[in-house]
Amino acid sequence: MIREELKNLLTSFTEEDYRKNVDLHIHSNESDGKISPCEILETAKKIGMKYISITDHNTMASYKNVEFQHSNIIIPATEFDCIYQGVYIHILAYGIDINNEEIKQIIAKNEAESKCKLTRLFKLRDSKKVIEIIKKAGGISVLAHPACYPVINLELFIKSLIEIGLEGIEVFYPYKRLRSIVKFHKRKTVYNIAKKYNLIMTGGSDFHGKIYSNFSLTNLSI
Numbered sequence: 001m002i003r004e005e006l007k008n009l010l011t012s013f014t015e016e017d018y019r020k021n022v023d024l025h026i027h028s029n030e031s032d033g034k035i036s037p038c039e040i041l042e043t044a045k046k047i048g049m050k051y052i053s054i055t056d057h058n059t060m061a062s063y064k065n066v067e068f069q070h071s072n073i074i075i076p077a078t079e080f081d082c083i084y085q086g087v088y089i090h091i092l093a094y095g096i097d098i099n100n101e102e103i104k105q106i107i108a109k110n111e112a113e114s115k116c117k118l119t120r121l122f123k124l125r126d127s128k129k130v131i132e133i134i135k136k137a138g139g140i141s142v143l144a145h146p147a148c149y150p151v152i153n154l155e156l157f158i159k160s161l162i163e164i165g166l167e168g169i170e171v172f173y174p175y176k177r178l179r180s181i182v183k184f185h186k187r188k189t190v191y192n193i194a195k196k197y198n199l200i201m202t203g204g205s206d207f208h209g210k211i212y213s214n215f216s217l218t219n220l221s222i
């Protein structure tokens with residue numbers, strides 16, 4: 001899919017789609033999830049998902065599988081560990097070419113860089129560079145779970161990411177589950193920022209579990 005087509009597709013998804021049959025944030029055991037990409041794909045087909053993305057940390061290992069390259073319900077993606085203004089953030093990359101040379105340079109060099117939390121923290125990527133490379137590789141960059149970041153002014157933080165090329169933010173995701181101990185920002189704040197700056201709004205379950213279902217999508221916005 002070419003970049004503009006993908007952009008139109010992502011823009012066309014509504015909150016309703018993300019609650020029903022579109023899940024653009026799923027982890028498999030290629031990173032810190034518990035089941036294989038194939039198990040996820042099989043289940044997703046069975047339960048009638050329209051589009052899914054496996055977004056393993058810093059890796060696109062699932063997409064080496066031929067079935068994944070040809071499936072018409074898959075949007076290829078990954079989730080990069082990055083640093084921006086001293087804050088540890090996750091940047092989702094959709095639709096990137098896995099054979100792009102610059103992508104190969106920022107992707108995990110070994111399993112630990114996808115699977116081990118500590119190794120990942122020592123290998124944070126420069127957000128500006130990552131966003132530029134995603135675009136050059138035909139992809140779209142999206143800030144994952146924006147309410148999780150310990151910044152005083154989320155709007156200014158996102159505005160400055162837009163200035164370096166960020167195109168979307170994740171708006172529809174399980175806020176409560178990802179909140180951990182401290183709640184930094186509200187769903188409403190995230191939604192309003194997306195609207196104000198005309199960002200692509202994406203969504204997903206951030207599934208890491210054993211049995212994939214679209215159940216977690218029903219409480220996306222809580």
Ligand SMILES: [Zn+2]
Nearest residue numbers: 079090144145
């Ligand atoms: Zn994340």
Ligand SMILES: [Zn+2]
Nearest residue numbers: 025027079206
């Ligand atoms: Zn994730």
